[in-house]
Amino acid sequence: MADRLPGVESSAISILKRAVELDSSKRYDEAVTCYQEGLQLLLEVLKGETDVTKKERFRQKIKEYMDRAEELKKFVKDEKTAGKQHEQIQIESNDTGYSYERLFSQFLNQFVTEVEVEDPYIRSNHQIYNFLRFCELVVKSKAPVKEIRLLTGSDESPDLQAQQHEKLGQLTESLRNHKIMLTVKYSDTLHDREIRFDTGWVVKIGRGLDIYKAAGSKFSIGFCDFDLRPCHKTTVDIFNRKYVKDTSDSAEGSV
The missing domain is CATH 1.20.58.80 (Phosphotransferase system, lactose/cellobiose-type IIA subunit)
Known part of the structure; x- marks a missing residue:
């Protein structure tokens, strides 16, 4: 032996x-x-x-x-x-309780290293803030994410476009301090809105990250806590692209 x-x-x-x-x-x-x-x-x-x-x-x-x-x-x-289940969430106008934590936290586990965000409207101040909030969720999660890739559209106005690029550039620098690389690309033909995790999970939201209505004021309940912020009407589809061939086109259930 x-x-x-x-x-x-x-x-x-x-x-x-x-x-x-x-x-x-x-x-x-x-x-x-x-x-x-x-x-x-x-x-x-x-x-x-x-x-x-x-x-x-x-x-x-x-x-x-x-x-x-x-x-x-x-x-x-x-x-x-x-992964063999297709979940669909119907968010009605003025519904609350749909923070980014509720929608995305379950997918930010210890196996996720890359996240892709496709949303043509990460342009104006509040839209960039929405994306920033999503990035903050990624940073504070247990997921060892190394890269976030954003594909979005550019504003038509040269001045607004410059402001958009500058703000996203500042976010890129900030994420680098957390050892996460943000890659931003622009497309004039992008229409789909979805967030993909490299474990195969895909979250498609009709309105993208811009699902919240404006708060009544900066001192209204819901201004800081998105769980308390009223939403626009939209549909959220959740599926795993690794098993999408095994799923039917219709949702298994809705919440």
């Missing part, structure tokens, strides 16, 4: 290294398989090891890889179940 250990250990290390690479590439199904195979070999090495220090090191590594494999296994199972 002792003669086999170096070869088994080498194989275990190779397979677990591949598991980590697959994990980093978000190929979670394959990563789980490699973690399981590598762990079986590492357990075999542990049983045959007599050195106390090495045994403890193997135990720590086994626990670390096993915890990660279980975390991925649960995530993959939950995503497959949830």
Whole structure:
């Protein structure tokens, strides 16, 4: 058995290294398989090891890889179940309780590293503030987001366009302080409004991020807390593009 250990250990290390690479590439199904195979070999090495220090090191590594494999296994199972459902939320005029936290927090988990926002109207002051609020939600979430990509339209007025670019530039600098890169691109033909997470989840809102009515004044309830701000009438569609072929065109249910 002792003669086999170096070869088994080498194989275990190779397979677990591949598991980590697959994990980093978000190929979670394959990563789980490699973690399981590598762990079986590492357990075999542990049983045959007599050195106390090495045994403890193997135990720590086994626990670390096993915890990660279980975390991925649960995530993959939950995503497959949830991803086959199409949720539709009908927001009526003057409805409250639809802050960005309610709409997006569930998707900002520990597996999200990139977010894409397509909204042709991140132009005027209040629209840029809406986008800023969304970015703040991303920053304070547990998601290890490294990049936010915004595709929006430019204002026709050169002066207003310059102001738009300047404000988004300031936001870019601010996000950089939080180790998040903001990439802004402009399109004159953009019409769709949706937010995509690199876990596959897509949130399509008829009005984009601009779903709130103006507050009565700066001292009205709802001016600061968007859960208390009345909304415009709009529809929110939520689905996972990884499983969209398995979903019917009609919503499974509405909230």
